[in-house]
Amino acid sequence: MTAPSSPDTQAENAEVIARQRVMRVLAQAPDQQLEELYEKFADKPDWTFARKPETGLVMTRGRIGGGGAPFNLGEMTVTRAAIQLKSGEVGHAYCQGRNQRKAAIAAFFDAAWLSEAHKQSVEANIIAPLEQEQLTAKKDKLKKAAATKVDFFTMVRGDG
Amino acid sequence: MYVAVKGGEKAIKNAHTLFAAKRRGNENVPGLRLDQITEQLSFAVDRVMGEGSLYDPELAAMAIRQAQGDLIEAIFLIRAYRTTLPRFGYAEPIETGKMAIERRISATFKDLPGGQVLGPTFDYSHRLINFDFDPEAAPESPPSSDEDIDLNAEVPRVSDILGKSGMIEPDHQFDEGHETGDLTRTPIDFPTDRDVRLQNLARGDEGFLLALGYSTQRGYARSHPFAGEIRFGEVELEFFAEELGFAVPIGTMEVTECQMINQFKGSAKAPPAFTRGYGLVFGQAERKAMSMALVDRSLRWKELGEEFSAPAQDQEFVLSHSDNIQATGFVEHLKLPHYVDFQAELDLIRTMRKEFDAQQNKDGDDDAPKMEAAQ
Known part of the structure; x- marks a missing residue:
């Protein structure tokens, strides 16, 4: 995706970025909260599994020195699932952890977000509020860390 | 057996x-x-x-x-x-420059861009047991800074700051075509590259690496280290899903990264500059990340044209003994019945003992008169 992009690929990139945002928010949502949101979601479309939930491993990677060549750091448990709506859209989920129900629900919301009929409702009731919570929590954590930032005052000592 | x-x-x-x-x-x-x-x-x-x-x-x-x-x-x-789970594949490498930093300190630069963030730590505490500790008591709520937080801000690594002046070696790259080694798939073949060494160290026993790192500080493979930077926080993970054709964000994890900066007086191959050891570990594990960085650096003696003199430089010794599961398996297997082995050894010792005693008696007979004569 680093090649100079035509308007077509730009539109495609924007689509991918929008989808990544949805999948990020769903993957990072707490299990219990996602479950509750699914229960409350009105007019659930019919769906079937395109891929039943499956738990497996993804090997995480770092980079030598922080920005160099990759190396394998260690594995992580990940659960994936795919769900197809009756209207045809297929939603996918790859969620950290072993909760298969969570992956199924995440795939369901991904599919519903892809469908014209449900996109707005998923965005307004699921994705946007979850994202807001996640950003607030992250900000809160960083603010607490920032309160531990050191203020050095230089003591005069010859050349300092 | x-x-x-x-x-x-x-x-x-x-x-x-x-x-x-x-x-x-x-x-x-x-x-x-x-x-x-x-x-x-x-x-x-x-x-x-x-x-x-x-x-x-x-x-x-x-x-x-x-x-x-x-x-x-x-x-x-x-x-x-x-071992019971299938492997879906490899995640995209994490970007520690984009870490949501909870703690970040440098022992080399007082005023580094982004600041020194002490974060949650045992450091600066007196290590006195708190006899009044109440496990049910709510802790004091930690204060928040009122500074604006930019969630997309990248915090440059200390090595990048020094790197700009050419005083420190750049991040390690391999020649094109190098495939990232994975010791969970292919057993280590010595000598091995730095990627496999780092994978081994990342899962190595903390105590073993701590002792080896300590040995380098005490003069066994002297490496003059500075803790250039230690950072801890959360990074995002992405996995390229074939069926989707793009990298899917799958969640987050906490990691500790250590950039150890080491004096290097230069060699026939390289000019004097600072070199680096690298540590990266799951979770908050500073002692381990620092030890890993020290040992990563000492294992690089050959590449840097240094003299070989100590265990911490010997990659076969270090990498073959760092895994505490392999180690405990071999040590603890000694508890399993070795009855037949032991019986065979016992028979052997008995035979040897008989021969020894017979020899002693024979020598004794020969020596006796001489001893008497000597007295």
Whole structure:
């Protein structure tokens, strides 16, 4: 995706970025909260599994020195699932952890977000509020860390 | 050699029952919940994830509980569990420059861009046992800074700052076509490249690496280290899903990164500059990340044209003994029945002893008159 992009690929990139945002928010949502949101979601479309939930491993990677060549750091448990709506859209989920129900629900919301009929409702009731919570929590954590930032005052000592 | 022996089934069953009761301890004491372990024993959880080489806090807590706090036993359980799962593939490398930093310190630059963030740490505490500690008491709420937080801000690594002036070596790259080694797929073939060495060290035993790192500071493969930077926080993970054709964000994990900066006086191959050792570990594990960085650096002696003089430089020695599951397996297998082996050795010793005694008697007979004569 680093090649100079035509308007077509730009539109495609924007689509991918929008989808990544949805999948990020769903993957990072707490299990219990996602479950509750699914229960409350009105007019659930019919769906079937395109891929039943499956738990497996993804090997995480770092980079030598922080920005160099990759190396394998260690594995992580990940659960994936795919769900197809009756209207045809297929939603996918790859969620950290072993909760298969969570992956199924995440795939369901991904599919519903892809469908014209449900996109707005998923965005307004699921994705946007979850994202807001996640950003607030992250900000809160960083603010607490920032309160531990050191203020050095230089003591005069010859050349300092 | 050990051999299969029959018998003892009932004894084993009863021993397991006794052990389960010991695990529970006094039943009037509430049983440990997993969230108590993940929330209140996070360093134990992080160590089990790191050396178990599997990021899953709840699973690590289960293993710690089952192992009654024996962390190597817990790591063993994690390693055994991971073999039961399929491998989906490799994640995209994490970007530690984009870490949501909770702690970040440098011992080399006072005023580094982004600041020194002390974060949650044991450091600067007096290491006195708090006899008044109340486990039920709510802690004081940590203050928040009122500065604006930019969630997309990248915090430059110290090595990047020094790198601009050419005073420090750049990040390590391989020649084109190098395939990232994976010791869980292919056994290590010595000598091995830095990527495989780092994978081995990342899951290596903290105590072993600590001792080796310490040895380099004490003069065995002297390397003059500075803690250039240590950072801890959360990074995002992405996995390229073939069926989707793009990288899917799958979640987050906490890691500790250590940039050790080492003096290097130059060699026939390279001009004087600072060199680096690198450490990266799951969770908050500064001692481990620092030890890893020290050992990573000492293992690079050949590439940097340094003299070989110490165990911490010997990659076959270091990498073959860093894994505490392999180590404990071999040490603890000595508990298994070696009856036949031992019987054979006993017979051998008896025969040798007979020969020795016979020789002694013979020599004794020969010596006796001389001794008397000497007196």
